[in-house]
Amino acid sequence: GENVEQHPSTLSVQEGDSAVIKCTYSDSASNYFPWYKQELGKRPQLIIDIRSNVGEKKDQRIAVTLNKTAKHFSLHITETQPEDSAVYFCAATGGGGSYIPTFGRGTSLIVHP
C-alpha cells in the first residue's frame, strides 16, 4: 500500500518568514495530493490540493509543488502569520484506483509573533 513520509514534525518560524513542509510518497500511481490544516481541537480541513497532471498550484500565500519523478510534494507558506499556527497533514490518494487518502504524520507549525 501507499506510504507517506512527512518532514519536519515540528517547524518554528518568526512571523513573516516562509515555511516549507515536505512529503514523499511510495506509490507512483497516486494522482491526488491534498493538504489539510488542523487547528487545536478542531477537525482537519483542506487548504490546497494538487493533481498529478499539474506541477504547481498557488492560492494567495499558500502554494504546493509536485515532483512526480521524485515522488515528493511540498507545501509553501509565505509571509506566515500567527493564525497559520496549526498541524498540517499531507496525503496521497489514487494509487491503483484506490480513493483512500494515506496521510503523513503531520507537521506542527508554530509562528512566533
Add this chain to the structure above:
Amino acid sequence: DAGITQSPRYKITETGRQVTLMCHQTWSHSYMFWYRQDLGHGLRLIYYSAAADITDKGEVPDGYVVSRSKTENFPLTLESATRSQTSVYFCASSDPGEAFFGQGTRLTVV
C-alpha cells in the same frame, strides 16, 4: 444540518465495554472513513467503505467493527474497549477527492 456529524463528541468508557461511535453525512458521498488520531502517529485509517454494504480494513482494524447499511451512516463499534483505544476518532467522507471530516470523538477508556 448539512455536512458530516459525529456523536458523541466525548465518551468515557470502561475496559471491556462495547461502545459505538456514530457518523452521519448528508452529501451522499460514496466513500466514508474512520481514522484515529494519536500524538506522533498522525491519522491512521481504521476502516473504510466505498459504498453501502461494502467495507474494508485499513491500517489498524483490530478490535473494531463497522457497518454501512445506508449510504449516510457509518458507525464504528469497539467490541471490547481497551486502554490502547483511547484516542480521538475522526469520521470522514469523500466523493471521492477531498475528504470532509467530522468534528471528532474523544474517547477515553479507563
